Amino acid sequence: MNWLFLVVASSFCMLGWSQSSSFKLHSHNDYVQVVPFWNAYAQGMRSIEIDLVLHNNRLFVAHDIEDANPLRTIERLYLNPLNEVVELGLGDVKGLQFLIDLKGDADISMGLLLPILKRYEGVILENDIRFVISGNKPNAALFLGMPSYVLDDYQLLELPTDSNAIERIAMVSYNFQRFSSWNGVGQIPDSDLRVLKGIIDGVHSIGKPIRFWATPDTPDAWSSLIGLGVDFINTDMPCELRVFLAK
Template sequence: MPLTTRRRALSTLGAALAGAVALPAGQALAAERTPPVRPLWRAHAHNDYEHPRPLLDALDHRFGSVEADVFLVDGQLLVAHDAVDLDPARTLESLYLAPLAARVRAHHGSVYRGARTPLQLLIDLKTEGASTYLELDRQLSRYRQLFTTYTHGRVRRGPVTAVVSGDRAARTPLAAQTVRRAFYDGRLTDLGSTEASFAALISDNWTSHFTWQGVGSFPDAERLKLRTIVGAAHERGQRVRFWATPDVPGPARDALWGELLAAGVDHLNTDDLAGLEAFLDAHGTD
């Protein structure tokens, strides 16, 4: 074999090995023998990046959805809740994209070993939506095998489904794409006028549409309204989430979570990973 060809082959092999997740033989065998966990697809980690181990803590609690707020700064997507907390080391790629890719390789094509349902990665754009989304699209393209993809009217499911929320200006470049690796987070005003192939998720502020905070009985009119919303979204194949629901441990939160479950709401919002995990386990639901 010519020297240049040999070097090229060795370089290709080295790159492949560098991208693989290498485990000692004993650990790899133990991982294969460990029973798969039961993911909690309805559990959504709000402001996931504020936990000690972003993404990893949510996955340890079996969450099916995680949320990251991003700012576009000098061509980088930095993860933080507020601009004053920005840290150049905390990028979307380092905290979420690269770890998810490594986990999917280790689990032979899924975030949770043996599971076919994609993990939802909700990306909240905190800077101007169009420019921030274009950079996000470039970064998602580098991990194209990881994500659910929309291609010329058809959706191909991947291990992770990226959903873009936050600044509404992202809608225009998203809608213009015939090939994309992200979907739109619609609002209740989008219900009935968007398709799941574009707006896979419908999210809104609970307090903007409901008065009940889990204390006393859920008003019949509000229960009917909630179930009507969920039914309309599900008819189009869209998932439903509310933010700004009570998140202080106690009877009020449990009562409201119970009504959300009963109505078929797809994602329950929380900062309390262990609390929602325990609640969903107690109710025997994912």
């Protein structure tokens, strides 16, 4: 599939911006893109979101069961392309993160997901790739017994104090609209800024990165979130964000 990467690279505005900044880019709901994985990877996204639904004891890449398609599996859309990127030396996958949003029963879904990831463990470990579990998650204590590359997307406002629990957190994610109704045009209201800064500082105090979802997807919002010190900039528009950063 290297030809597909080349098409994406030439067609989806690959620009001269490199991901060397303190923040990283997150492709939200990446599976709904016209070209999942390849578009996000070509645009420099370092975190890629995959929704997995549980249907007939199998996992499918989709938001709802009615959209489950036997051809759209995590292997076909993401893990096989990941292998191909590594084999062909296309770009740099070191430290790449996949956010796995489980939509079905957490324990059954994890029981199906872990053996799939095991088959790609060589590539995963060699390149320090992480799979961060979100959505319907198993009990937090269970993360202690999972492979080192399977981590927690923490979403509670009360931050943990136990060092073992903190160690298994990949990042902390919150709904932006819980703290602000700003529409992404102009400046964030000062009162909202103070609240957001307090939330961000709190997460950073335990040594973890933060991401907000349901953020406005606008240049003003991207600039504001970067300025606030948000670690993962959430977007449904990877190409537009990449163009903005290149400018």
